[in-house]
Amino acid sequence: MASRDVVTYETPLTKLIRVLSVVFLALYLVWTLLPFFIMFISSFKDLLAAFKLPAVGDWSDIGVFFDFTPTLKHYRSLFEDNAFGTYTMNSLIAAGGSAVISVIFGSLAAYSLSRVNFRGKSDLFFWIISTRMAPVVAVMVPLYSIFRSLDLVGTLPGLILAYTTFNLPFAIWILKGFFDNVPYAIEEAQMVDGATRFQAFRSILPLVAPGIGAFIVLCILFAWNDFLFAAIIGSGGAKTLPVATRELVQPQNIQWGAIMAAGVITTLPMMALGLVIRKYLVTGLTMGAVKE
Amino acid sequence: MASVNIRNVWKYYGDMPAVKNLNITCPDGSFVSILGPSGCGKSSTMRMIAGLEHISAGDIHFDDLRINDLAPKDRDVAMVFENYALYPHKSVYENIANPLRLRGATDATIRERVNGAAKLLEIAHLLERRPHELSGGQKQRVAIGRAIVREPKLFLFDEPIAHLDAKLRAHMRGEIKHLQRTLGTTMIYVTHDQLEALSMADYIAVMHDGELQQWGTPSEIFNNPVNAWVAGFVGEPAMNFLTCDIVAAGSDVSLRHANFDLPLLSSQITQLNGSSKGGAARMGVRPDALSISMEKPEDRAIRGQIFVNELLGGDMLVDVSLDDCRIRVKTTPDFAGKPGETCYVTVNRSKWHVFDAKDGHAYF
Numbered sequence: 223m224a225s226r227d228v229v230t231y232e233t234p235l236t237k238l239i240r241v242l243s244v245v246f247l248a249l250y251l252v253w254t255l256l257p258f259f260i261m262f263i264s265s266f267k268d269l270l271a272a273f274k275l276p277a278v279g280d281w282s283d284i285g286v287f288f289d290f291t292p293t294l295k296h297y298r299s300l301f302e303d304n305a306f307g308t309y310t311m312n313s314l315i316a317a318g319g320s321a322v323i324s325v326i327f328g329s330l331a332a333y334s335l336s337r338v339n340f341r342g343k344s345d346l347f348f349w350i351i352s353t354r355m356a357p358v359v360a361v362m363v364p365l366y367s368i369f370r371s372l373d374l375v376g377t378l379p380g381l382i383l384a385y386t387t388f389n390l391p392f393a394i395w396i397l398k399g400f401f402d403n404v405p406y407a408i409e410e411a412q413m414v415d416g417a418t419r420f421q422a423f424r425s426i427l428p429l430v431a432p433g434i435g436a437f438i439v440l441c442i443l444f445a446w447n448d449f450l451f452a453a454i455i456g457s458g459g460a461k462t463l464p465v466a467t468r469e470l471v472q473p474q475n476i477q478w479g480a481i482m483a484a485g486v487i488t489t490l491p492m493m494a495l496g497l498v499i500r501k502y503l504v505t506g507l508t509m510g511a512v513k514e
Numbered sequence: 515m516a517s518v519n520i521r522n523v524w525k526y527y528g529d530m531p532a533v534k535n536l537n538i539t540c541p542d543g544s545f546v547s548i549l550g551p552s553g554c555g556k557s558s559t560m561r562m563i564a565g566l567e568h569i570s571a572g573d574i575h576f577d578d579l580r581i582n583d584l585a586p587k588d589r590d591v592a593m594v595f596e597n598y599a600l601y602p603h604k605s606v607y608e609n610i611a612n613p614l615r616l617r618g619a620t621d622a623t624i625r626e627r628v629n630g631a632a633k634l635l636e637i638a639h640l641l642e643r644r645p646h647e648l649s650g651g652q653k654q655r656v657a658i659g660r661a662i663v664r665e666p667k668l669f670l671f672d673e674p675i676a677h678l679d680a681k682l683r684a685h686m687r688g689e690i691k692h693l694q695r696t697l698g699t700t701m702i703y704v705t706h707d708q709l710e711a712l713s714m715a716d717y718i719a720v721m722h723d724g725e726l727q728q729w730g731t732p733s734e735i736f737n738n739p740v741n742a743w744v745a746g747f748v749g750e751p752a753m754n755f756l757t758c759d760i761v762a763a764g765s766d767v768s769l770r771h772a773n774f775d776l777p778l779l780s781s782q783i784t785q786l787n788g789s790s791k792g793g794a795a796r797m798g799v800r801p802d803a804l805s806i807s808m809e810k811p812e813d814r815a816i817r818g819q820i821f822v823n824e825l826l827g828g829d830m831l832v833d834v835s836l837d838d839c840r841i842r843v844k845t846t847p848d849f850a851g852k853p854g855e856t857c858y859v860t861v862n863r864s865k866w867h868v869f870d871a872k873d874g875h876a877y878f
Contacts, residue, residue, distance in 0.1 A: 407599035410566050413586040414593045414670075415660070416616035428603045 258489065265482035266292040272478060296483035304480075309466040310487065315378055316452075316462060317445035320385035321438050327386075328393025329401075329434065333423055335394065336401035337409075347398070350391045358388065358450055369455055376458030384455045385445040392444075393437050400433030401426075435499055446492060463488045515699055516576040516667040517542040518563065523572030525558045525724075532558045534724040536572070540702060540717070545694050547703045547715035551747070555724040556704045560670050563702065565589050576667055587616070592661035593670040596677070598653045600645040600660075606632075607641040610659040617664070631659040634693070651682045658690070662697065669694070669701040676707070687713055708748045712736060720744050742874035745798050745867060751831060753798045754841040757871065760786070760795050769797050769868070773836045774816045779863055785878040786868070794871040801844040803865035806832055807858050808851055815858035820851045834859055 230236065264272045271290035276283035300306040335347055365384070366375070374380030408429070409422040417425060427434070452462040461469075467484040470477045518540040525533035533555040540546040548556040561567040563574060565586035574581050581589050592613070600609050607628055608615075614624045632638040635655040645653055654674060661669055675686045691714045694701045705711055711718045712732045720727040720735060728740045739745035745753050758769040767786065768777040778786070807815075818834040818841070825847055832843045834857060843859055851857050868877045 405597065405599065407595045407597055408601060410564075410586075411593070411595060411599040411601075411660075412612070412616075413566070414564055414591060415613040416587040418585070418587065421616070425601065 261482050261485045261489075263287075265296055265479065265486050266290075266294070267479070268293050268295065269479055272482075296477075296479035297487075299477075299480055300483055300487070304466065304470075306463075306466060306484065306487065309461050309463050312378060312381075312456070312460050313446055313462040313488075314491075316381045316385060316456070316460065317442045319378070319382040320389055320445050321441040323382065323386050324389040324393045324441055325434055325438060328390055328437070329397050329427070329430070331390075331394045332397035333401050335398050337406065347394075351395050353391045354388065354395075362450065362454060366454055375455060376460055378456075378460045381451065381456040381460045381462070384451045385441075385448070389441045389444060393441065396437045396440075397430060397433050400430040404429045439495065439499055442495065443492060446488075515542050516579075518546075518668060518700060518702065519573075519575040520559070520563075521573045521575070523559070523562065523574060524570045525555065525562060525567065526570040532724050533562070536721075536724075536726055538719050538726065538729065540700060542577075543698050543700055544716045545691065545701045545703065545714060546717045546719065547705060547711035548719045548721060549705055549708060549711040549748075550721035551706055554721040556706075556721050557672060559721070560593075560672055560702060560704045563668070564591055564593050564670050589668075590666050591668045591670055592664055592666040594654075594657045594661050594672065594674040596673040598645075598657040600653060600656055602645050604644075605641065606637065606643050606645070606648070606656050606659075609645065609656055610641075610663050613660060613664045627663050628659075631663045634662070635659050650678055651686070654678060654686065658693070662693070665697075666699065669699055669703075671701065671703040673705055674703075675710070676705070683710075690714065709750060712748070720747065722747070738876070739867065740876050742796055742798060742869040742876070745869070745876070749800055751801050751842055751844065753800050753867075754804070755869075756797045756799075756836075756839060756841065758795055758797045760793055760868075769795070771797070771836075772838060773818065774814070776814055776861060776863065778868075782863075782868070782878050795877075796869040796871055796874070798867040798869060799841075799861055800865065801831065801842045803862040804841070804843040805860045805862070806834065806843045806845050806849065806851070807860070808855065810858050811860060815860045817856065817858055820853050820855050820857050822853055823849070823851070832857075 267290045274286050274289070276286050331350075335343065365387075369375050369380055369384070372380075374383060404426050408426055412422040412425045413419065446462075447464065448462075449464045449468070452460075452465045453468070456462055456465065463484065467481060467488065470481050470484060518538070520536050520538040523533060523536045524531060536555075536559060538546075548559060550556045558567060562569050563581075565581070565584060569582050576589070601612065604612070610628045610631055611624045614627060619627075628641070629638065632641055635658060637652060637655050637659060640648065640652060640656070645656070648656065654677075657674065661671075671690070674690070675683045678686060687710060690703075703710075703715065712735070715732060717729065718732055718735050719729050722743055727744050728735055730738075735744065735748055739748065742755065746755065756771055758771045761768050761770045761775070765783075766777055767783045768775050810817075816836065818836045821833040821835045821840060824831040824833075828847065830845050830847045830849050832845055832849065832851065834841050834843055841859065869875065870877070
């Protein structure tokens with residue numbers, strides 16, 4: 223294990239620093255969690271209750287905030303009046319599809335870049351990652367016209383392709399580092415044991431699993447939270463949750479309750495994913511494999 | 515089991531030759547050690563035999579089968595890597611079972627073979643553990659277990675005990691030798707440790723700078739090195755080298771040095787084959803072919819000063835300063851000389867060697 227006991231000795235200064243850091247962390251927690259809390263609780267209030275707020279500085283009236291009858295009507299309206307079931311599905315397919323495609327091609331490319339020496343390798347590697355250096359907005363117009371001429375605008379495959387374009391370089395970048403850390407001798411041992419080259423590659427995938435896991439999370443997060451691609455490339459047939467939420471803001475009627483509920487629906491799956499995969503991410507599998 | 519024939523094999527990395535025109539024949543069932551310092555091409559040779567590197571030129575045959583173009587999996591060899599290369603996410607059992615699984619053996623066969631190998635290597639109690647829970651010696655046994663579980667044609671061991679501590683290394687030397695004798699499988703064992711090669715192998719191939727220097731049994735390598743490089747590399751403590759002149763006077767030939775003038779034995783004079791008489795040469799003598807005393811024992815003893823004494827338990831090494839050089843003498847621990855005192859060194863002339871001053875080849 224890389225972590226070890228940190229030896230510290232108490233002085234008045236360290237005591238002060240500790241108290242200050244606790245205060246800072248408490249404030250930081252409130253700052254981070256409060257928006258989520260308000261979003262969550264407001265999604266169960268009807269419009270009148272949602273806008274019943276205590277006056278600024280009036281802490282005695284804080285109870286007003288919790289004084290409401292819970293209602294599911296906003297959620298019902300999302301799924302009955304709007305097609306949020308479809309939008310959720312679109313988001314899932316676009317995010318999951320691009321993650322799967324990126325991880326397959328990304329791990330193959332990263333493995334090659336990690337293991338094989340060829341002329342222009344470092345140039346190629348730089349070129350791959352340089353596609354991430356331009357802001358998405360800068361390429362949006364040409365990308366749109368390419369996608370339109372291929373009839374991909376407003377389709378899920380189009381959206382998946384768009385996300386993959388931006389996730390794949392990222393996948394190669396992350397996964398190459400993980401493959402570099404796996405000793406080549408493990409594959410050589412596999413091949414001498416009787417594996418083909420491809421079997422040897424597959425056999426080390428469990429060793430880069432933390433990398434693949436981390437990448438999938440980041441990739442899904444990027445696609446799930448994306449607004450720009452979804453609004454432009456996906457507009458029409460492949461509407462995702464952020465775009466659908468944005469459309470709840472109409473000129474004459476901002477549906478606050480529904481927006482809050484849509485926020486909850488958008489946020490919860492990602493939180494769940496984080497919790498599920500957290501344990502997996504921190505499991506270091508390569509330790510003790512090879513004499514260092 | 516198979517014999518291994520390496521014929522005119524070259525290995526290039528870019529323009530750099532790592533192995534130069536190598537010719538080795540390993541008899542079926544023999545224990546062959548490839549010995550040399552790091553960068554001598556020994557590991558490249560082993561990796562070409564395993565199929566992990568392409569053969570730049572030449573052929574390698576297992577018996578009559580040319581294996582140049584076979585993938586590692588089709589060569590039927592088993593290899594133990596220097597860093598063990600265990601699969602970290604698999605248990606010891608699965609590590610050892612891996613070659614059998616890849617070849618589609620049944621579960622019953624796998625269980626029987628793995629348990630058999632584990633018993634032989636005394637690791638049966640470790641089968642459920644993961645590699646990171648094992649000590650260095652245990653990992654090394656697992657790596658050997660993975661190699662022997664399959665009964666391959668050929669074992670390739672690439673410095674398998676280099677990372678173990680000295681005591682365990684000495685123990686494992688005996689174990690590996692015994693294992694090879696028991697299984698009777700041809701083994702090629704790469705090492706930079708001359709003691710490992712001398713103590714374990716039936717034949718040693720000494721390599722230096724990509725070239726085979728000498729092929730022979732351990733005693734041939736030790737007692738009749740073909741050149742000064744082999745003589746200096748093999749043997750611990752290392753051989754003493756002194757630059758001398760060969761001086762012929764009538765039918766006698768002697769080696770002359772600033773500190774001594776010693777005649778060659780008559781059989782050695784014929785081995786000098788005439789042409790070299792009268793030139794410079796390098797005299798080589800192992801520390802245990804020298805004896806040391808504080809009184810002058812005979813006319814031919816070399817006079818010097820004791821520089822330092824090193825007691826090595828059962829032996830003592832004495833460094834003796836001559837006028838412009840230093841030689842090392844192995845003696846018994848009761849030797850009483852102190853640093854700075856004058857002493858006399860006698861050469862056992864039946865055990866000395868003379869090498870050509872230029873190319874280093876041995877006259878005897």
